[in-house]
Amino acid sequence: MIRRIPFRFDGREYRGHERDTLSSALLANGVRIVGRSFKYHRPRGIFGYGADEPNALFQLGDEPNCRGGLTPLTAGLDARGQNAWPSVGFDLGAVAGLAAPLLPAGFYYKTFMAPRRLWPLYEGLIRRAAGLGRAPRAPDPHRYDTRHAHVEVLVVGGGPAGIAAAMAAAAPGRRVMLVDDGARLGLMAGDPDARIGGQPAADWLAAREAELAAMPDVTLLRRATAYAVSDSGRVDVIQHLDGGGARQCRWVLHAGRIILATGAQERPLVFADNDRPGVMLASAARAYATRHAALPGRRAVIFTGDDGAYGTALALQAAGVEIEAVVDPRPHAGPLAEAARTAGIRCLPGQVVVKALGARGVKGCLARPIEGGAMRRLNADTLLVSGGFTPNLQLFTQAGGRTGFDEGSGAFLPVAGSTAVECVGGCAGAVSLAEALAHSLPPDAMPAVEEAIPAPPSTLSVMPKPRGLRGKRFIDLHNDVTVEDLNLAVREGFGHIEQVKRYTTLGMGTDQGRTSGLIGAGHAAGQMGRALADVGVTRPRPPVSPVTFGALAGGHVGPNMAPSRVTPIQPWHDANGARMAQVGSWRRPQLYPRAHETDQQAIDREVLNTRTAVGIVDVSTLGKFDLRGRDVPELLNRVYVNAWSNLPVGRCRYGVMLREDGMVLDDGTTSRLGENHYVMTVTTGNAERVQAHLDRLLQLAWPELDVRLTPVTEQWAAIGIAGPRAREVLAALAEFDVSDAALPYMALAQGQVVGIPARVFRISFSGERAYEVNVPAQHGQALWEAAMAAGAQHGIMPYGTEAMLTMRAEKGFFMPGFEADGRTTLDDLGLGRMMSRKKGCVGQAALRRPAFAAPDRKQMVGLLTLDAAQPMPRGAQIVADGPSIGHITAGLYSATLERWIALALVEGGRARMGETLTATAPMAGQSVPVRVVDPVFLDPEGERLRG
Amino acid sequence: MDIFDPVTAFSFLNLARNALTGHRNWARMWRSPPPQPAYDVVLVGGGGHGLATAYYLAKLHGIRRAAVLEKSWLGGGNTGRNTTMVRSNYLLRPNAMFYEHSLKLWEGLSGELNYNVMFSQRGCITLAHTQSDLTGLMRRGNAMRLNGIDAELLDREALARRLPALDLSPTARLPVLGGLEQPRAGTARHDAVAWGYARAADAMGVDIIQNCEVTGIRREGGRVTGVETTLGFIAAPKVGLCVAGSSGLLGAMAGLRLPIETHVLQAMVSEPVKPVLDAVVASGALHFYASQSDKGELVMGGDIDGHNSYAQRGSPVPLDHAVESCLALFPAFSRLRQLRSWGGLMDMTMDGSPIIAKTPVEGLYLNGGWCYGGFKATPAGGWCFAHTIARDEPHALNAPFSLDRFATGALIDERGAGATPWLH
Amino acid sequence: MLIPCPHCGPRAAEEFEYGGDASAPPTIPTEATPEQAHAALHLRANPRGPHRELWYHAAGCRQWFTARRDTLTHRFLAEAP
């Protein structure tokens, strides 16, 4: 294959071909140093093939930590090495290597303590030295999709075991899904000449895969990684997509049966300087060579404790790599070793590599007999390692599966039946193709398999360091954790593997210990003098491999981060300059500023116009419940503090509801539309809560009540028309009598309003004569426009939530969320007298606890600044002298009263009427004397309401 | 052993000296003794609170015949699972005074323990997305100031300087209008807190016993006499429970039903990147917070899953929501990756505030109900609990955090959510 | 997590609201003493294992129902007889 596609690495131009990944292309171009290590900034080369890669992590433009093996090569790709300055080739951070003796595991716990004031400086240095790539600065140009699917059988992993499992599961009408990330490293770790059903193994696999793909009920997700298993058989998968659409798709799957065929991870071997560029996992090297025509080097030493790497030696030799030697600690290996010898490859049984040579790239290694003895030098530019295989059981343990130690393979294997999730193939301990297939296929469906059966692997991982040899032995390349670090942790008394992990950061890198975990645990166990079976390994956490945030968020970004509700009158608000604000889930007009008006001026105008002429407000967001049935009054009696038995048809009443714990929950009006028909309104932000509350009471506590509750918030648009001229406006719209006699305060009427069936409630939240007109939602905007037209001659103006809040404060009406903050009682709000003595209600019993009778409870009061023009400090606390005794819940300028006013909760407030206190906002440096007054600032007799 | 012994103490000098011998001569950080038959005080739970309590009992109250019993490994509970936010920016006075005491202890903790707990006072910024959020933050900040706690209001310009990655566009779905910063707040290294207290307590003679699960609480005539454990009976006239999410189970062993529910809270980290977020950032509206660890990982958390759970793992949904929230505030982080997530057992109380108190059983004391916030409370929780156990009465700082406040109604409900632990 | 709504079948947990210990009284009677109110409000079962609890299918059929679920495994169990 000719390499024609141009790409750049650290500013230099290279070329690759269309089947390259970034890593394979760099290998093919002979690039050795691709990154710098996390702690010591040592030069590092490509080591793995996929998500296990510790070194080849690149900055791709704005995106950090991109694994080279998982990055398809594209023309113009511009990659940079990470954790190095100025470049990976020459990195000033490498001085950390010189200081290495001072940087054992956990050194930072032992130093930087004195003098205390210097810690921030030290910390800054630590922080700058740590971290991998640079976080993106620019917005992500990509889109990410989310899809949901339900399947009967989900198979994770598309190697021989996964294909066999899918074949066994597939049946007409049974939805089967096979998720495969395409690595199939199992094939790179065994006999290169293996045949299944008379075909080369890879061909057989491809043919079966094609058959599966053709089945209507089987879905194949390619380039897809299952990264998490959670309750109810949920599996989350990330699929990488090409082409113009979304970059990744996150699948949320629910599966009846989950079969893991996730294979096994090749482990490295640990010896002095085992991190030099040119040291690589054997299966990775083989995959690069056979799949991408990218040779890891010219001359290789292979150090293995496992037969598979002899296959790699053969495959690489066939691809043109000279094999210097295969070093194997075992005295005897299986038939593949024989084949290698026959092919002229020098095999060194009973030997181990103790040190890699060469600083910026492997130049060879030192090997010696396992039991000690003279060292020999082997010359090579590549050192491939294979330390056996660790089953990939991350998903299995996430699903609650238990594992047991297997002496033979030196690894932990799944304990069948410990969770509903099943394992087949390499992750279940299979060491041959035949075994992997037989986990799923019944004997009569088994194809013939010809392969070399491996001899038992060596379980030796950490090589001794001969006297006089220098060089760090890395257990975890991701975080630069060495053998000495583990020894220190054990010596200092960390007796549990999870503690060793935390102290040394073993397995906390981007592969979560996939390559290092077992080796580290084995070594630590040895140091503790305990068995690995007993010490165990650390628990990998979801996700199995890192997942892009964008893919997790899917479409929930930007304006769609959370849904936003609008009323049917929104188009008018938009067209007429409303300033919108988010109030809970709703968007509501805050004010309608005119040109050259300040916000305060706009609010003042809206308030004054409503108080002197007429205002109109969109209150469609108020929660509304339709209540029907014989027992509605009984329900109301039980949930509201006041009595409801005698509300006549055509009348409205105000009520307050309590939570079970006695705190005020909500307030609002309920109106009787007919004999057994009521409508209840609740505060905008409380609609869901009150609905759940009422449903719970009706369904669980009082199922005997004949009440049917239907939420109708969105079915009705609601418009408030308020002000001294409100009746004139309404009269021009309504096709029925709206005189005070026919429609007095707290009454309702039903009829046509500009030809629309409507309900008109004479209730008020502003303290003015006011009508709330409800019409079916689709007519909301028409009604609004008709009211604006009819009101023009009366000076009608829309008002927003700011003016509404100002007018309610002038009237001293409490609001949930402000005064009713979840800690206040009815009595705290000054409404104790509303509580009916004739009947009980929800929350009453809890109020008998002694603390609710304390005289120093915070009570709602009004406050006036002594100087009318003096603003109330925002967010102020109230003090007498000493600590805070209360706080302002709403402080604002009242254009009506031409002065600043506030509502506040003050300890023992009602006994303080007339006292002068201080409203203080220390953050703003403001302290203002205020007088405690009644919270009703305007029209305490309610004359304006009644007209 | 003396943690301040010039030869064995942790210091740069001794680090350098040990470098010469390949760090082969460091001592064990704590012993691993078998349990004695009896102690003056037995503390159940080897998390931060149990260990800190042991330390202050020995240090301030002279009670050294004490043991900490841990069923698994030190610091393996919530102490080693939390997102390490340390702050005292509370509205209600009992909380403010208690957590501020804790923050002051944090400020001297590395020196006190001769163990660098990496307390990083990088500031904690709470964001306001609406005008009423902003007023609420001002109210909180002003209350903090009156309680002697540092608090600063940040306007949008200041936020742009402090948090360059923050999306300040006015049309954002959740626009940022301002923020409240507590500059002295920050993060610490959670494991180091457990290890540091363990080492210091051990040095004063406290026995720290791992792999020792308490399976029963023995009582005679309404008095505690000791605990049954997987290593046998251990007698003690005073037993302190510091078991976080297991409080309900231990309470039941003494015949108590506690106002605590156990829930799961999850957290996650991203892959490490170079410094990009230099403060703890929180948003009340989003129920979200994030910081960047010294290792470079973005550490973030959100809401509890919202149902009773002892599973130490949860649903992907709350974490997805945390990621969505993160991207709402920092859209550029979209191409960072989630590296690791985990869950812990939360001891949620009915008013969202902790319990550090005597119980109706004589000699039995409770430190629990920490909800989301017990890590930052570790020093003061241990300090107050040690006082309560040693004197058999609470200190003024923890007197409000009594067990009977639920019965009397003197609740400390910072969120005003009522007796619905899953909403706190 | 999928929650088996008795009316709608298994549905995603996000559609539900949690209601806690099902053995707590659904409402506290007005005549209850302060101690009874306290117990009903605050002293809930908190088992490690099977738990009878309330769920509300808020974004579905709007029904409250009782379910048994193991708090250690999150698995829903058949209602005990």
Ligand SMILES: Cc1cc2nc3c(=O)[nH]c(=O)nc-3n(C[C@H](O)[C@H](O)[C@H](O)COP(=O)(O)OP(=O)(O)OC[C@H]3O[C@@H](n4cnc5c(N)ncnc54)[C@H](O)[C@@H]3O)c2cc1C
């Ligand atoms: C995801 C997450 C994020 C958090 N974020 C923060 C944060 O940012 N800031 C903050 O302040 N707080 C946070 N918290 C809360 C904080 O972690 C806890 O409140 C705090 O660590 C509790 O400490 P502890 O010592 O009481 O509990 P733990 O550390 O849990 O210790 C309790 C110990 O008791 C042991 N135990 C239990 N039963 C027994 C028994 N029968 N016998 C013997 N031993 C037993 C356990 O094994 C455990 O080790 C978070 C919690 C979680 C889960």
Ligand SMILES: [Zn+2]
């Ligand atoms: Zn339903």
